Amino acid sequence: MTFSQEVEAIVAKIPRGRVMTYGQLAALVGRPRAARQVGGIAHFGNPKLPWQRVVNKQGGLAKGFPGGREEHAAMLRDEGVVVNNHTVNIAELLWRPDEQEQK
DNA sequence: GACTTGACTAGAC
DNA sequence: AGTCTAGCCAAGT
Numbered sequence: 223m224t225f226s227q228e229v230e231a232i233v234a235k236i237p238r239g240r241v242m243t244y245g246q247l248a249a250l251v252g253r254p255r256a257a258r259q260v261g262g263i264a265h266f267g268n269p270k271l272p273w274q275r276v277v278n279k280q281g282g283l284a285k286g287f288p289g290g291r292e293e294h295a296a297m298l299r300d301e302g303v304v305v306n307n308h309t310v311n312i313a314e315l316l317w318r319p320d321e322q323e324q325k
Numbered sequence: 326g327a328c329t330t331g332a333c334t335a336g337a338c
Numbered sequence: 339a340g341t342c343t344a345g346c347c348a349a350g351t
Contacts, residue, residue: 225348244333248347255346261332262349278333286332329351338342 225251226263232319233264236275239302240317241310243279250319261286274298281312 228251236242244257253259264273265286274297277283283294283305291308298305303315 248333253347255334256348257333258331258346259333259348262330262347264332266350273332276332279335284332288332327351330349331347334344334346336342336344338340 225253225256225259226267229260229263230268230271233271233273233276235319235322236272236317237322239315241275241277241281241298241303241312241315242317243277243312245279246316247276275301275317277310277312279312281310281315283308283310 229247232242232247232250244260245254248254248256248260260276261284264271264276264284273284274287274294283291283298285291287294295305295308298310303310
């Protein structure tokens with residue numbers, strides 16, 4: 223299991239209407255400083271994963287997302303995420319894996 | 326096996 | 339407050 227596979231696994235588990243930061247995502251797989259790599263994985267990784275739920279620490283949408291932030295924001299809104307000025311309420315929407323684990 | 330790249334983050338100017 | 343630089347880690351070439 224490579225780092226990218228672990229990251230993809232977590233991204234795939236992010237519930238609808240929730241988001242995560244690259245930094246936290248990296249930390250969850252044991253590499254708190256690998257935020258850059260998380261972004262890199264998103265670029266050439268599995269395009270079917272909800273990368274739109276992965277945002278930077280400011281809650282801002284990914285700058286390199288295909289279609290631009292407009293499309294990114296539209297996707298998140300469709301999931302029930304409140305997006306203001308291309309920025310999500312990271313404090314409210316940040317998802318914690320333990321919410322789902324509950325075990 | 327070494328060098329380059331990258332959808333990040335935090336600190337400095 | 340906006341922009342630049344440096345640090346970081348793993349995958350790609």
